[in-house]
Amino acid sequence: MSTHDRGSTRENDVLDVAQPAPVPPPRRWVGRRVPVALLIPAALGLAFLVLPMAGLLIRAPWSTLPQRLAAPGVLTALRLSLLTATVATIVCVVLGVPLAWVLARVDFPGRRVVRALVTVPLVLPPVVGGVALLLVFGRRGLVGRWLDETFGITLPFTTTGVVIAEAFVAMPFLVIAVEGALRGADERYEEAAATLGAGRWTTFRRVTLPLVAPGVAAGAVLCWARALGEFGATITFAGNFPGRTQTMPLAVYLALEKDLESAIVLSLILLAVSVTILASLRDRWINTP
Amino acid sequence: MRRGWARTALAALAAVTALVGVSGCGTDGSPQTTASSAGVTGAVTVFAASSLTDSFTQIGKDFEVANPGTHVTFNFAGSSALAQQINQGAPADVFASASPATMKQVTDAGNGDGDSMTFVKNQLVIAVPKGNPDRVVGLADLAKPGVKVALCAEQVPCGAAAKKALDAAGVALTPVTLEQDVRAALSKVKLGEVDAALVYRTDARSAAADVEGVEFPESAQAINDYLVIVLKEAPNKAAAQAFVAYVLSQRGRSVLTQAGFQAP
C-alpha cells in the first residue's frame, strides 16, 4: 500500500517500454467517406455546369479553326475585353473596398437600406442597367449633360463607357465579398493596433486590409469574371464598335447573326482565356489562411 | 453497393444530357395548340423583323378579330437573329424577314414550307431628333465632324441597306455604334445619345413624337424587300397559312402602307 504513495511512475515506464509500437491503421479509400446523398446532387450540379461547355467543344468547327482565329477583329475584341474587365475591376476595388468598410464597420442610420441599394445591380436586368446609365451619364443625362457642357466629355460609345457599364454590374460582387470578409475579421486586432498608437487610417492600411486581403482577392476575381462576361449594359450604354466598344460577348452575339460557327469559335476563345486565368490563381491567394 | 452507386450516377448523367439536348430558344410561351379542324383556330407564333413591330401587332389583332378562337404571339427581333433561332429549332409558324438574304438563311436550311413571298418594301431615311436641330438634309451631312451617327450592324438587313446607300452616295461614314437591330438604333436617337441614325421610314414614323425622318435620294438604291413564309415545322400550319394570306390581303396591305411600307 505504501508503494503507491511514492508518487513515482518509474514502474509504469518500464511496463510501457515492454509493449511493441502500435501498427498504423491501413489507408481507407477516401471516396467511401463521402455520403452518397451529397455525391449525387454534386455530380448533377457539375454536369449541369460542364455539359454546355462540352457542347461548345464538340460542335466547334475544328477544321476551319485556324482561319477563323486569324479573322480580323477577333484579337481586337479579346484585347478590349481583357483591358476593360481589368480596369473595371480596379475601379471596383478602389471604390468598393472603402464602401464595404463603411458598411461593415460604421453604424449609421439607414445602413440596411444602403446595403440593399448596393445590391441593386445584381437584380436589375443588365439592359435596364444600361438604360439607367444612359439616363444619368448619357449626353442628355443628369450628370452627362454637365460633363459634356463643362469638359466636352461624353461617355457613351467610348471605351470608358464600357468600363463604366462593366463596373456598374460587377461592383456589388466585390462589395458583398469584402463586407463579408470584414465582418468575419477579428476586430480585436484593430483594438490592439489602436492601443499601440495607430489612428483609424493606419489601422485600416496596416492591420485590417492585410487581414482581409484574401477576401478582397476573391471578390476581385468574381468582379473580373462578371465584368468580362457583361453584355446587356455594355451594348446599351457603350454601343458596339469594333476596337472601341466591341467586347467579346458583343462580338459573339453579332457573329451569331451571321453564322453559328463563328460564334462558337469566339466563345471558345473567351472560355479558354477565362479558364486559364482563373485556374492559375493560386488557392492560397484567395482563401483565408 | 459500389455498383449501385455507379449506376445511379450514370442514370443521373443520362437524364441531365437528355434535358440539355432539348434546346429551347427564346420564344414567347405560346399556349397549347388546339386541334385545327375546319375553320382556323388556335395559337399562331410569328417571328418578324423588328421593323414590323407596330404594323404586325395591329395585323395580329385584326386577324384575331376576323378569326375568333385564334391567338397570335409575336417575336420581334433582328431578322438574322430570328433566322438563327428558326434554324436551331425554335417552334414558330410564320417568318417575316426584312431582307432576301436573311430569308435565304431559312430556306437554304430547308425550314420553309413552299415559296416565300415578297409582301412589302421598305426604304431608309435619316432619323434625327424632332426639329432637326443639326439641319441634316442628306447623307453628306452625316459625315461632318462632330456628328454622332448610329447604324445597324452589317449582318442586320437595315445595316446592309445602309452600307449600300452610303456606298452609292460615296460617303465615308464612321458611326459611333453598330446596333444589332434597327429599333435599338432608333432608340439611341430618341434618347438623344446620337445626332442621327439610318433607319427605315416605318421606324421613323412610329416614333413621330420624338423623331423625324429625312428622306435622301440614295435610299432608292438600297430598298429592302420584305419576305414572308410559312415554316415547315409549323405547329399550326392551317392558321399559319391563313395568317400569311391575311398579311397579303387588302386589309393587311392597308395597315402596312399606313405604317410607311411600300407595295412590292
Next chain:
Amino acid sequence: MDQHAVTPVLDARVVVDRGGFRLDVGLRIGAGEVVALLGPNGAGKTTAVRALAGLIALTDGHIAIGGRRFDDPRTVTFVPPDQRPIGVVFQDYLLFPHLTALDNVAFGPRCHGASRPAAHETAARWLARAGMADLARRKPRQLSGGQAQRVALARALAVDPALLLLDEPLAALDARTRLDTRAQLHRHLTDHEGATLIVTHDPLDALVLADRLVIIEDGRVVQEGDAATITARPRTDYVARLVGLNLYRGRGTGHTVTLADGFVITAADTTDGDAFVAFSPAAVALHLDLPSGSPRNTWPATVAGVQRHGDNLRVQLSGPIGAAADITPAAAAQLRLEPGQLVWAAVKATETRAYPA
C-alpha cells in the same frame, strides 16, 4: 510609500454602467509601481482595463495619466486609445498574424513616428531583452505560448508607455511555462519606469508581481493594500479563500466575537463592534470524541468533503459554522473521514486573529 506621494502617474475613478452592471473603482498608481487588480470572474476587471485603454468610454468619473485627463464625461472629454500613452498586453496577446515578431514589436514605434530602421532597431533591442532575438523573423503562429507572451510584452513596452496594462498575462499558459514566464515578467516590471496595472484572477500572480493589490468584487473595490496586509486580514469570503483562511464576521466584545447565528469564537486579540475573525485551516484539529482540556473554540461538525491539499488532506466541515481543516495523513488514519462522519473541531484562541471590519 513616499515616492508615490508625489502626483501618481495614473489617477482614475472608473465608473462604467453596462446593462445591469455598474463598475466603480478608484485607482491610483505611482511611477514604477505595480498594482494587481484581483477579483473573481465577472467582477469587472477587464471592463476596467478596457476603460483605461480607451476602448470603452466612462459613464462617470475620470481617467488622468501623467496629470492629463483622457476621459472625463463631465467635461465631455474623451481621447481615443491611439492618443493615450499606454501599452496593453491582451489576454490572447493579439499579435498581428501577418507580421513577424520584429514587425509586431516595431509596429508601435512606427505609429509614433519613428522611421522604419529606427523602429526596427528599437524592436530588436526589446526582443533581445526578452531573450527572443533569434526568433525575430518568426510569424506568431510559429511561436509557442510563452514566446508569444514575451513578444506581446515587448510590443507593449516598445512604445515606452506611461501606463502599462496587462490583462491576465499568464492565463493562456500551461503551469510549467507560467512559472518561468512569471519570473521574467517580474524582472521586466521591476525595470519599467511607468505605472503598471495587472489584471488577474490568480492570487499567485498578484503576490509575486505586484507591489499592491486592489481586490474587486461585483464592480466595487472590497479591499486594497499590500500582500502582507491582505493575507493577514482578509475582508471578504473571496479574499479569504484566496489566501486560504477561514473567515467569519460578527460582533466583537473583548476577546470574543459573536457571529450572526449566535456562535461565539474566542480570539487572541480584542475587538469592539463589527469585527472579522480568521484562522488558518491548519489550526483546526479534529477529534472523534470531545477533546479533554477543551480548548476555547470547540464545536461538533460533520464531514462534508475531503480533498488532497499538497501533502495534507483538506476536510470541508459543515455545522454551526462552515470551516476547512487541514490534517496530516497520519491524523486522518485515526479518524474515519467519510462524508457524514461526526467529528469534534477545535481551534486554539491563540491561533485566531480578530480585527475590526
